Amino acid sequence: EAQVTQNPRYLITVTGKKLTVTCSQNMNHEYMSWYRQDPGLGLRQIYYSMNVEVTDKGDVPEGYKVSRKEKRNFPLILESPSPNQTSLYFCASSPKSYQETQYFGPGTRLLVL
Amino acid sequence: TQLLEQSPQFLSIQEGENLTVYCNSSSVFSSLQWYRQEPGEGPVLLVTVVTGGEVKKLKRLTFQFGDARKDSSLHITAAQPGDTGLYLCAGGSTLGRLYFGRGTQLTVWP
Numbered sequence: 001e002a003q004v005t006q007n008p009r010y011l012i013t014v015t016g017k018k019l020t021v022t023c024s025q026n027m028n029h030e031y032m033s034w035y036r037q038d039p040g041l042g043l044r045q046i047y048y049s050m051n052v053e054v055t056d057k058g059d060v061p062e063g064y065k066v067s068r069k070e071k072r073n074f075p076l077i078l079e080s081p082s083p084n085q086t087s088l089y090f091c092a093s094s095p096k097s098y099q100e101t102q103y104f105g106p107g108t109r110l111l112v113l
Numbered sequence: 114t115q116l117l118e119q120s121p122q123f124l125s126i127q128e129g130e131n132l133t134v135y136c137n138s139s140s141v142f143s144s145l146q147w148y149r150q151e152p153g154e155g156p157v158l159l160v161t162v163v164t165g166g167e168v169k170k171l172k173r174l175t176f177q178f179g180d181a182r183k184d185s186s187l188h189i190t191a192a193q194p195g196d197t198g199l200y201l202c203a204g205g206s207t208l209g210r211l212y213f214g215r216g217t218q219l220t221v222w223p
Contacts, residue, residue: 004155031209033209033211035213040215041215042119042201042213042214042215042216043156043201043203043213044213045210045211045212045213048209048210048211050209056209056210058210058211059210059212090155090156092155097209098146098203098205098209098211099143099144099146099161099163099205100161101158101161102156102158104154104155104156104157105155106154106155107153107154107155
């Protein structure tokens with residue numbers, strides 16, 4: 001089944017403890033992107049990647065890192081999480097760019113205490 | 114500052130009514146997308162419009178991209194309870210950057 005998977009789905013952590021949210025797609029898509037969704041703010045793009053080893057900042061990249069070493073994986077790294085990074089995170093992928101159908105993962109709900 | 118302004122933020126209507134959701138910006142976008150999101154799930158793409166003045170129809174949903182490519186609208190005819198959800202517009206100015214509106218929460222009562 002074609003899909004985007006994210007792990008973990010739910011995470012409670014404490015301020016300053018490094019964490020990684022994994023994202024994997026099995027559709028051989030070139031474009032991948034991370035978003036965060038907060039009540040009343042809609043989705044905001046964190047980072048995106050046009051292809052392997054090509055990443056770029058979105059609207060709210062501060063406090064996040066990404067890497068794209070393989071086509072299928074696009075992990076989101078929070079080196080030192082803070083409470084303002086408590087949010088619902090979505091990973092998405094599409095064949096070439098966002099202009100094609102983006103397939104979203106199920107989301108990761110993160111709480112930073 | 115939100116690049117894309119969606120209105121209304123909330124919409125509660127009876128089954129059978131028509132409705133329009135607006136997405137406006139002062140910026141020009143190369144394309145504009147509409148998504149629908151249900152609770153606990155990721156957004157699902159409904160349509161992408163790329164040409165100024167373009168109109169696309171998807172059953173009871175009609176999408177329009179403004180001539181100047183700064184605004185868009187979503188019109189639903191004869192709304193049904195199954196249309197209930199969060200509707201999001203998103204505009205992109207490059208092949209990678211994508212900006213979302215805050216969303217319109219639509220509730221259709223039987």
